Amino acid sequence: MDVRFPNIARFLLALYFCLSASVLCAAEVNVYSARKENLIKPLLLQFQELTGTSVNLITGKADTLLQRIISEGQHSPADILITIDAGRLHRALQANILLPVDTPALRNSVPQQYRDPDGNWFGLSLRARPIMYASDRVNPADLSTYENLSLPGWQGKICTRSSDNIYNQSMVASMLAHHGKEYTLAWTRGLVSNFARPPQGGDRDQIRAVAAGQCDVAIANSYYLGKMLASKDSAQREAAQKVGIFWPNQDDRGVHVNISGGAVIRTSKNRAAAVALLEFLVSDAAQQWYAETNFEYPVKPGVRSSEMLTRWGQFKADSLNLYLLGELNSDAVMVMDHARWK
Numbered sequence: 001m002d003v004r005f006p007n008i009a010r011f012l013l014a015l016y017f018c019l020s021a022s023v024l025c026a027a028e029v030n031v032y033s034a035r036k037e038n039l040i041k042p043l044l045l046q047f048q049e050l051t052g053t054s055v056n057l058i059t060g061k062a063d064t065l066l067q068r069i070i071s072e073g074q075h076s077p078a079d080i081l082i083t084i085d086a087g088r089l090h091r092a093l094q095a096n097i098l099l100p101v102d103t104p105a106l107r108n109s110v111p112q113q114y115r116d117p118d119g120n121w122f123g124l125s126l127r128a129r130p131i132m133y134a135s136d137r138v139n140p141a142d143l144s145t146y147e148n149l150s151l152p153g154w155q156g157k158i159c160t161r162s163s164d165n166i167y168n169q170s171m172v173a174s175m176l177a178h179h180g181k182e183y184t185l186a187w188t189r190g191l192v193s194n195f196a197r198p199p200q201g202g203d204r205d206q207i208r209a210v211a212a213g214q215c216d217v218a219i220a221n222s223y224y225l226g227k228m229l230a231s232k233d234s235a236q237r238e239a240a241q242k243v244g245i246f247w248p249n250q251d252d253r254g255v256h257v258n259i260s261g262g263a264v265i266r267t268s269k270n271r272a273a274a275v276a277l278l279e280f281l282v283s284d285a286a287q288q289w290y291a292e293t294n295f296e297y298p299v300k301p302g303v304r305s306s307e308m309l310t311r312w313g314q315f316k317a318d319s320l321n322l323y324l325l326g327e328l329n330s331d332a333v334m335v336m337d338h339a340r341w342k
């Protein structure tokens with residue numbers, strides 16, 4: 001899908017991005033991205049076309065890219081790191097490779113809870129991790145909160161992926177932030193004792209397992225269900241059609257959410273262009289593109305989301321400051337280990 005701008009808007013946007021970053025619009029910017037190429041390249045090409053800044057893209061696994069920037073040291077060509085999960089952005093911060101930035105456009109577009117308090121990283125898209133359920137076996141009225149999933153009534157009915165996955169680590173970190181260590185350990189133990197099978201596979205596999213009757217509910221990121229529903233593969237579509245989304249904790253803290261985000265690298269030689277690119281990625285058109293292409297939510301308030309997301313209904317998101325997910329990551333890993341979450 002293309003990002004569409006009317007011609008005058010194109011010109012004004014180009015002018016804005018060039019002037020606001022005081023950058024000669026003939027610079028270049030090097031992006032290291034843990035997002036797959038098809039989930040970032042169309043936006044980068046659009047930025048290149050608007051500003052004349054040439055964008056070089058290197059994609060790879062999140063931890064590998066982080067290690068690469070660390071080992072390249074001050075000679076690293078990286079200007080921007082784009083990666084998934086506030087927990088990972090925090091790892092980059094701890095590795096001392098990020099440069100804090102602060103501009104009105106970034107501050108006004110990205111709500112406070114979706115960016116680092118010191119400007120080291122900014123959320124670019126929002127992802128929700130709700131409860132998914134078998135439409136034919138589960139009455140959504142029996143679902144309520146993440147907390148409730150640790151009760152004995154759900155024994156043998158829950159699927160989710162392993163504890164080495166950062167999505168679950170961040171979810172447990174959010175539990176720690178809200179309830180403290182003692183409660184979270186008891187909750188995690190209860191949840192693990194309700195697993196239908198040892199954790200295996202990714203989020204899509206949990207949705208497939210619900211459809212196949214191996215478990216009644218799963219905890220998974222909602223965009224995976226969107227991708228399956230929009231898949232060319234009829235088996236994926238049919239599996240996804242058997243699964244409903246339930247937005248938990250609507251009477252209290254809200255659904256657990258996380259972000260994909262971007263950060264300027266401390267050793268960047270193209271800082272102004274890097275900042276201009278970050279600003280572009282939180283512009284309305286770019287924000288809407290995420291919602292339509294990857295079934296994620298815009299971080300920027302007021303941006304229209306896609307048709308599928310609208311059909312899933314609005315939900316209250318947890319308002320926790322997401323940098324806490326990074327700060328509490330090692331505690332979360334420890335809790336999951338104690339609870340024997342494989």
Ligand SMILES: [Fe+2]
Pocket residue numbers: 221
């Ligand atoms: Fe994912």
